[in-house]
Amino acid sequence: MNSLGFPILSLMLAIPMAAAVACLYVNAQNARMLALVATLVDLALGVVLWINFDASPLGPQWQFTEYQPIFGRFAWALGIDGIALMLIMLTLFLMPICILASWEAIEKRVPEYMAAFLFMEVLMIGVFTAQDLFLFYIFFEAGLIPMYLIIGIWGGKDRIYASYKFFLYTLLGSVLMLIAMLWMAREADTTFIPALMNYDFPVEAQTLLWLAFFASFAVKMPMWPVHTWLPDAHVQAPTAGSVILAGVLLKMGGYGFIRFSLPMFPEASAELIWVIFGLSMIAVVYTSLVALVQQDMKKLIAYSSVAHMAIVTIGLFAFNRQGLEGAMIVMLSHGLVSGALFLCVGVIYDRLHTREIGRYGGLSINMPKYALFFMLFTMASVGLPGTSGFVGEFLSLAGTYQVSSWVTLVCTTGIILGAAYMLYLYRRVAFGELDKDDVRAMPDLSHREMWLMAPIAAVVLWMGVYPESFMAPMRRDIGTLLARIERAKPVGDAQFAMGKPQVKAEAHGEAH
Numbered sequence: 001m002n003s004l005g006f007p008i009l010s011l012m013l014a015i016p017m018a019a020a021v022a023c024l025y026v027n028a029q030n031a032r033m034l035a036l037v038a039t040l041v042d043l044a045l046g047v048v049l050w051i052n053f054d055a056s057p058l059g060p061q062w063q064f065t066e067y068q069p070i071f072g073r074f075a076w077a078l079g080i081d082g083i084a085l086m087l088i089m090l091t092l093f094l095m096p097i098c099i100l101a102s103w104e105a106i107e108k109r110v111p112e113y114m115a116a117f118l119f120m121e122v123l124m125i126g127v128f129t130a131q132d133l134f135l136f137y138i139f140f141e142a143g144l145i146p147m148y149l150i151i152g153i154w155g156g157k158d159r160i161y162a163s164y165k166f167f168l169y170t171l172l173g174s175v176l177m178l179i180a181m182l183w184m185a186r187e188a189d190t191t192f193i194p195a196l197m198n199y200d201f202p203v204e205a206q207t208l209l210w211l212a213f214f215a216s217f218a219v220k221m222p223m224w225p226v227h228t229w230l231p232d233a234h235v236q237a238p239t240a241g242s243v244i245l246a247g248v249l250l251k252m253g254g255y256g257f258i259r260f261s262l263p264m265f266p267e268a269s270a271e272l273i274w275v276i277f278g279l280s281m282i283a284v285v286y287t288s289l290v291a292l293v294q295q296d297m298k299k300l301i302a303y304s305s306v307a308h309m310a311i312v313t314i315g316l317f318a319f320n321r322q323g324l325e326g327a328m329i330v331m332l333s334h335g336l337v338s339g340a341l342f343l344c345v346g347v348i349y350d351r352l353h354t355r356e357i358g359r360y361g362g363l364s365i366n367m368p369k370y371a372l373f374f375m376l377f378t379m380a381s382v383g384l385p386g387t388s389g390f391v392g393e394f395l396s397l398a399g400t401y402q403v404s405s406w407v408t409l410v411c412t413t414g415i416i417l418g419a420a421y422m423l424y425l426y427r428r429v430a431f432g433e434l435d436k437d438d439v440r441a442m443p444d445l446s447h448r449e450m451w452l453m454a455p456i457a458a459v460v461l462w463m464g465v466y467p468e469s470f471m472a473p474m475r476r477d478i479g480t481l482l483a484r485i486e487r488a489k490p491v492g493d494a495q496f497a498m499g500k501p502q503v504k505a506e507a508h509g510e511a512h
Helices: 008-023 028-052 082-101 110-129 133-142 144-154 159-188 203-220 229-236 239-249 251-264 266-271 273-292 297-316 321-352 368-382 388-401 405-430 447-465 468-488
Strands: 063-071 074-080
Touching: 008 028, 008 063, 008 074, 008 110, 028 082, 028 110, 074 082, 074 110, 074 133, 082 110, 082 239, 082 251, 082 321, 082 447, 082 468, 110 133, 110 144, 110 239, 110 251, 133 144, 133 159, 144 159, 144 239, 159 203, 159 229, 203 251, 203 266, 229 239, 229 297, 239 251, 239 297, 239 321, 251 266, 251 297, 251 321, 251 468, 266 273, 266 468, 273 297, 273 405, 297 321, 297 388, 297 405, 321 368, 321 388, 321 447, 321 468, 368 388, 368 405, 368 447, 388 405, 388 447
Parallel strands: none
Antiparallel strands: 063 074
16 A cells, blocks of 8 residues: 555655765765755655554555566565554664764765765665565665675774674574575465465474574674674774664664564464573673673673663563563664764764773763763663653563563663663763863864754653654554464463463462
8 A cells, every 4th residue: 555646665765875876976075965965855755654654453554565576576565564664764863863973074985985874774774665575685685785884994993804794794694594585485485575474384394494584683683692793893883883783773683573583483483482582681681791891982882782682682572562562662762872872972082082981081061961962861771761761671571571570580680780881881971070181172062963962862752751652653563463473472470461460270270
């Protein structure tokens, strides 16, 4: 169904693609303006998309669909549901901010840099809109190329090592997924993702298929122990590269679990739930402890990202509405908050050219606007009520509790440890004595930097105060997914479910 009467999704892909090509033929300043205008136009189209999306219970699941056969089973098939809509909006919202963040920080090969970012926007939107199995794979894998170039050309002194590590980890993880896709297309005789989501694959084959997809999505999330590429990539990437890497690229793994692993292989998802829970518990505790001892601000935030994404994975595999809705809100919130924290690091790095925490201190005295925004994003990362961080984590852990109280207990320690390392970071950067001359000379936020911070701060508070506006478009689609995986739902160990105490089976012969 396309209620607008024109192919808006193809247009959203075509605009940044055309702008990326045009950037290569203009000078640096014109490339900056062209990239900013293209991303703002795409954001405006995204707002049109959201306004016209039918989120009513009786509305169609797949909307703004386009289908054009190319050859054989391969087709240009696009369409979105509420889950894809929210992740597309996150992408469109962060892209103009990334362009503005690079306005002065990037001075060499500016047209190529802007073209790489615009090309990456095309591929990220493509991942969330693709409805053909192999079209999804092309977008999913091609997203590696611009990020590889952004880290390798415009990154720090160890950029070559970090870019190769990023590329090899994510590419090798996807080889098994491609093999699984070929088998699935032959077995189901279709490459149409909505049809595959309702196809019952043989139970004996589901485990191998699930593991093949898991190999790719676990690296993208990234889950422990295949997370080691992330801190290196973040440390070496330019500020805007870190923002889009943490903000959107990590979410592709979670989107993959929702779109493929859970609906297509529900029995295998239930059977292997211990793998997800076990790795997530280790990730929350281990990476939080590692974050506590970091001296590099970017590394600290990168390790915190691994811990937060572990909260996403336990919520996704809780097999209930609270867990799934919570996981989606955590993904959206983390995309905003982690992106904002990397922007905060970039602001002071541009002034002092160091990310070492010990070099700062007392910034609340000479940079009060900066300290205020930094505090808001720190509180959101910790999960303070009233911010976006609280809503998602609470729902995700509440959903997980219905499946395993022990997993919930261990993962809740991540909130405590998260408060420890984030507040420790903020104290060392914003408070204390302002006793270094170069730090004392640092000016507060410029107008351009205010335009980077203020929109994210507004959405973080909006999501924290009124999360329903973000949950409403996804609610029907999460219900559809729950109906699909209900048959494989594991038995939980919690004594309370949906607010009602469960009577022990020994006493009454059955649980009520």
